[in-house]
Structure formats: C-alpha cells, structure tokens
C-alpha cells in the first residue's frame with residue numbers, strides 16, 4: 001500500500017539554489033522587508049515554504065508560531081547560524097550549543113549578566129558615558145549618532161567583560177571586532193583577500209588576546225589580587241570551584257566572550273540610535289523623558305547614577321520598549337530542523353530551516369491595537385501583553401540573557417544625552433537599510449546644542 005505523500009506548506013521554492021534569497025536580501029537592503037513578509041502571509045497564510053541561502057525554509061508567523069519555536073524540544077529544532085559564524089566565533093559558542101551543554105554555558109554567563117550582579121556595575125557604565133560625551137559630543141555642532149553609539153556600547157562591554165578602560169588596547173580591540181563581524185554572514189571561502197579570510201585573521205588575534213587575559217586573571221585570582229567580580233572573564237573562571245561539572249574550559253570562555261561581544265554590539269547601539277531619532281522627531285515624548293531624567297539629575301551634584309536611579313526611569317524604559325516593538329534590532333531568528341515534525345497539519349522535514357519575524361508579530365493589530373502608532377503606554381502593564389507577543393529579546397530557553405545589560409546601557413546613555421543636550425535631526429528622511437541590523441544611510445547625523453548645566 002502506498003503511504004500518503006507528505007504535505008509541505010504552501011509556497012514556491014523559486015529557482016534552484018537561489019530561491020528567494022536575492023529578493024529577500026534586496027528587501028532587507030531597501031528596508032522593505034515588512035512589506036515583503038506581508039505579501040507572503042497574505043498570499044500563503046501564516047505558514048509557507050521558500051528557499052533561503054540555498055536551504056529549504058519554512059516561514060512561520062504569529063503568537064502560536066513564536067511559542068512553538070521558543071518552547072520546541074532542542075532535539076527537534078536546533079539553533080542555526082551560517083557556517084561562517086561558527087568558524088569565526090568557535091565551535092563552543094553558546095549559540096551553537098544544544099541541550100545540557102547550552103544550559104551549562106548559558107547558566108555561567110547568566111551568573112554575570114543577572115541583575116543582582118550587574119547592579120554593582122552601574123557606576124562603571126556611568127563613567128563610560130560621561131567620558132564618551134565629554135570626548136565625542138561636547139565641542140561639536142554635529143554628531144553621527146550610529147557610529148558613536150557603537151563605540152560607546154563597545155567601550156561599556158569592554159570595561160565589564162575584559163576589565164579594560166580607555167586607551168590604545170581598547171581602540172585596537174574595536175577594530176578587530178569590526179573586522180571579525182564583517183565576515184559573519186559571508187561565504188566561508190578561506191582564500192587570501194576574501195572577507196571571510198580577514199574575519200578569521202581578526203578572530204585569531206582576538207582569541208590570542210582573550211587567552212592572555214585568561215592567564216592574567218587566573219594568576220590574579222590565585223594570588224588574590226583580583227576577585228571574581230572584576231569582569232566577565234574573572235567571573236567565568238570562578239565558576240565550578242565546588243562543582244566541577246559546571247566548570248567552563250578556557251576554549252569555552254574564549255568562544256563565549258566573543259559571542260557575547262558580538263551579540264551585544266550591534267543590538268544595544270541600534271536601540272539607542274533609534275531612541276535618539278525618536279526624541280528628535282517627537283517633542284512630547286522628548287519633554288516627558290527630560291522631565292523624568294532632570295528630576296533624577298537634580299538629586300545629584302556629581303555622584304554617579306545608581307541602581308535605584310535606574311528604577312525611577314520607568315517612562316524612559318517604556319519608550320525604549322515601544323521603540324523595540326516598532327524597530328526590533330534583530331528581525332527574527334533561524335532554527336535548523338533536526339528531526340521531521342508536524343506543524344499546523346504540515347510536515348516540516350529534517351534539514352530545512354525555520355524562520356520567524358519579530359516585526360510581523362509586533363505589527364499584528366490583533367495583539368497591539370493601532371500598531372503603527374507610537375504608544376509607550378502599551379508597556380505600563382507589561383503583564384497585559386500576551387505571552388510570546390513582545391519578542392524583541394526572543395523567548396524560551398534562548399531568550400536574550402543580555403536584556404538587563406542592554407537596559408542599563410540604554411538608560412544611563414539617555415540620561416546624559418537628554419540632560420546635557422538638545423538636538424535636531426539633520427535629515428528628516430533618515431532612511432536605513434538592514435544588514436541584517438539597521439544601518440542609517442547618513443549615520444544618523446544630528447545637530448546638537450549643549451544645555452546650561
């Protein structure tokens with residue numbers, strides 16, 4: 001007896017190998033990916049097949065699709081990164097791990113990224129922002145926000161992750177990181193002068209640097225001239241003293257320090273850049289944020305911001321969340337199908353990839369009424385937002401472990417920007433492309449005017 005044919009979702013796979021890759025990349029570059037995805041769902045519904053980057057793919061959309069992806073057994077859906085990503089970040093980077101290995105390494109990173117730990121570093125972040133504003137904003141009439149926010153978020157991470165303050169070493173590191181990141185999505189062809197080759201070289205240099213730092217920290221911890229709170233590396237070395245099964249190898253520390261740097265670099269800087277743009281366009285939101293921040297500034301003479309101050313920045317954080325809803329830095333995520341499974345009556349075969357899009361859920365009027373309206377009040381009662389609907393930080397076992405880090409960076413930065421400057425956008429168009437993160441065509445140029453402090 002013949003077995004019934006397996007039913008795949010509706011949709012076309014396009015031309016062999018190319019599939020829909022070129023039109024997808026074109027939509028990303030021209031920032032028309034929302035329309036591109038909308039056309040798909042209106043033609044095929046919430047589950048459809050296509051071919052991206054040479055791999056059969058199923059695109060799923062909606063709250064239940066998000067829930068499915070975030071809660072699916074890791075043996076059925078595994079995390080998926082382009083081959084170049086794994087070669088550059090290393091085999092043991094958290095995004096490539098599954099099951100117990102992923103849990104153990106993630107647990108170690110979270111022990112540093114959890115709020116109870118991060119609250120002691122608010123002062124350090126504050127110092128970084130003050131230095132940055134002094135160096136790059138004061139004395140200038142115009143600034144390009146996007147590259148500056150990248151430098152600032154890199155400096156904050158470098159201070160907390162490597163324990164390295166301003167100076168030559170840090171300037172070299174940011175260059176290495178940028179070279180390394182350029183090749184993350186490239187074809188993994190390791191020939192001289194290819195993008196991938198330059199990335200691998202940068203990755204090798206960064207690795208050597210982190211290995212040295214690990215040796216230095218080990219010595220300092222042994223001699224008790226540093227403790228495990230010094231930075232992320234010291235914290236990871238301190239894990240498993242009494243429970244060897246959760247200890248991380250040096251190789252794992254190197255790979256994961258690199259992946260944290262990558263995961264935190266473009267995301268937070270994009271959020272802060274969008275916030276600066278919004279505040280330059282929406283006077284009423286700007287005024288409310290200024291009011292909230294100046295109230296805090298008035299309680300201080302020159303002291304650094306504290307954890308308690310951040311707790312008072314409720315309105316500012318709601319504006320940030322609404323900004324993330326309308327412009328999620330990461331559009332979605334890719335998962336690899338490790339075992340055939342059934343979804344909504346369709347068979348999704350092993351070897352395919354699954355893709356979801358955060359912006360589609362965020363713009364669904366059944367979840368967020370009048371979704372094109374910027375309305376921070378949506379986040380007044382976070383519990384009223386149904387689960388798996390605000391997904392800028394992902395969800396489930398791989399939910400972003402850096403969200404608290406991002407919150408601190410964003411609030412401290414916005415505090416100093418709005419209490420020290422007024423600004424207006426130089427170009428109202430301010431269009432951006434996605435690569436895959438948003439890139440403003442003019443770097444988001446603004447005209448700034450210092451306030452009398």
Ligand code: HEM
Nearest residue numbers: 095263264267268271330333392393394398400402405406
């Ligand atoms: C506004 C800022 C940020 C946004 C919107 C964001 C978003 C996300 C999202 C959507 C994921 C899940 C991806 C998936 O499902 O495959 C993720 C994962 C991750 N993020 Fe973030 N992120 C931000 C900032 C940060 C920062 C500052 C750090 C580090 C300090 C960080 C570290 C990570 C790591 C290590 C993962 C991988 C987690 C895992 O595989 O278990 N992120 N992020």
